[in-house]
Amino acid sequence: MKKLILISLIISFLPFIPKIPEVRAQLPVTLEEGIRQYQQENFEEAIEILTQVRKKDPSSPQAAFFLGMAYKQALEFTKAAQHLRDAATLRPAIREAVVELIDTYYQMNLLEEAKKWLELAEKEKIAPARIAFLKGLILSRENRNQEAIAAFEKAKQLEPAFAQVADFQIGICLIKDRRLDRAKDRLQAVISKDPLSDLATFARQYLASVEEGLFLERPLRLTVGIFAGYDTNIVAKPLESSAAGDITDEEGTTLTTTVRLDYVPRLEGPWLFNAQYTFASVVNSKHTHSHDSLANSFSLSPGYNFGRFAVNLNLNYTNYLLRTDPDLVPAPDSSPGYKHYLDYVSLGPAIRVFLNQANLLEVFAGYEVKNYYNQKITGPDSIRDAEGLRTYLSWIWLFRENAFLNLRYDYTRENADGRQWSNDGHRVSANLTLPLMSDQTARRLGPLTLQLAGSAFFQDYKYEVNYGTVTETRKDRVYVGSLGLAWRFYKYASLIGQYTRTQNKSNVPIYEYNRDQYALGLEFRY
Template structure:
């Protein structure tokens, strides 16, 4: 969207300056005139900027006190995107007497494009004082205020003044007013402005850009709702529910390993943000899996979380706490209590770094066969992730993450140090279809020799997942997913492969 805003701005500025360029300086027929200045201006008018610049350089040397020549050389440099050379010429044209008034709007535009907002504001004040190009000046004032982001209401006033002074700017001014309303978080008024552009100018590029902002605003409004959630259902086929070892000799006593299951999910959350810099989110998530035949593996998980967070301009610092309760075969299996520190820092508009520190207490309820197989533990985890957002509205992303965890279990057979590398991406294929893919490598180095099998143990777990989602209508999507797991463990009984195929749907509210 930022790139498209620049395109719109270029067209607008070209249009504005075409209305105000001092055309009286252009000769009617340069071939009949030997005047070097007239020839240079004629070349400029016909977009032959390089040849025009050669003549303007000669004229500037011959007449260093001419504001007019300084102006023409300055705008020629500007057309060639040489802002460094254009700036002193335009400043000279705006200050030498008699000054060229048209130099001031050109100079304001140059400073705006060069990200010199303080310089632009200085010359806007001069233009306002001397009543130079009032409509242009008001429009640029609105752009500068919008760029600074500190006074969106003042930006809207400036745009309205520009429209009042020059009705031909109305369509473009409406678009930038919409952006200012977005900046002030007045999403309702912004949507009204963009909808009006779409209705009045349906076949224009401006309408296309406005439509994209309407889609963005819908997502932002949804994200800012205090209460939201989702429900989902999928039918899954799992070709190794029981994690049967690859070696048939080791799994001789194992029964059927394949099964279908129903999977139900639900998630609700409430967001409370009393001030701009602080907020809290409370959430509950449910996962339920009901096997067709292997009832022993029926699983239900309840997760409760509370996440207070502090918000800065480019960063969010959160302190989530959560409680997870899991049952298997209708019996209490696992409880986890965890506390974390989660830090998200934006870099520019399309990159984010994420740092997570977490501590979990795990309590397994089932009776253990020996002390060495007691899985109750304290887990220490840290991860560092990098996100890159892409797509027309930044709806796609690529994520790379490294994590390390230490599982300090009560039983020696379950103490390990883990290293994990994960790469994932979500790619918009067409407007209503997105593809999510993830690859994960997890290395577990167990610190003690396994007493059950009298062997050193390390696991290399590879996971690949693909999901295609189709948005049937707003907030409702159809999903197809495949997940493959390969645990290349050093002890044969833990070595297995697994495929899970899923078809389902999800509704968000």
């Protein structure tokens, strides 16, 4: 924001040196001295002299004009506006004062006052090119970017000398509208017109940000992850030895591979769309014939942006394959391949509300269906197929650049075909992403980011069930915490390390366990 203010000041002042009214020969010496001091950029001396002149002759529009201009150059905009307004209303009025007054109100962010004088200037045809440019600045600050672009284009047509500065402002408008391809073209035009100018220097800085944005917002994005890990409890071995039975070798190494393809086209207008495909594979060094898995997920999310809020229709489908033997007591030499294990579908609308530039609220309410295959079924009550309501409420706080905090509440209701699996679930979670390096260090060494996450899942089953050793209405309390570091050592690659701790507390001993998972790997983005 500070950079934009500085740029707007440079743009406002440099191209526009006010014309000195042609009555100078008849002016008193003290007024001429004040004007001379102003022209020599001795603004304090000019203010002192012209203030005395105004006291002696309050009706002088020339004294009011140059005193206002001296205050403006000294960045004392409130005093500048007072005297420029006098210069524009005293008789004979100074037409240039109207232009400078509009610009002063713009610098003070008094846009409604600026627009009143802008209307007068357009009616009186005062400095049409500069008035068109100032109109563009005001519209841009109001985020009426398309109208602002039209005004800047008009300024270029009326006065070719405005081409570079107008193209720069058009580029800024296009950035705000996320039309980065066109913004890049405009900024390159600014640089080519005068490569050594201050404006070209600013344009290069914005161009670097635009090119980074084009990479991050490219329509088609590929992410590949390969992670080696160690899992202390692959099979969720119960804590109680009586419940664990003869389960052994629960610890082992793992290899997780993920591929994600995102398609997010840049659409003109308010329409939104994104699609995603994800492949995930987990291979274990032990219990590989019962716990290795493959997952393929597809999601579509068309939507419409209403300005302060957006509405999307979220559709998700996931197909899980598991190396499993549906027999209750597999043969000792059983070596099952991947079998169709689960189809999961969810559908529902999501509403995102932009509370301000740093806070985003999202609400989702939908329906989900789970169909299991090759289950180990002991009876009708153990069938896991389920459907029911799924909702969540999420808040994201962008509290600094590249850092955010996400708090979320999820509710699920699973009405299963088997009484054993019907449940209500409540999950609260928090995620924090925080850069650990200064911008300067990150540019030199690559960004290092801390990732913290935690959740608590309260799952209450609906019916009392005989679990063999105990008859209970099952209640699980699952607590998960993770700590991760991500170092982007190359534009397209990151090194990621993560530790995750899971504690599942349950009133049914066979479901109570602890688990520690360690992972280290590489993630590539294209």
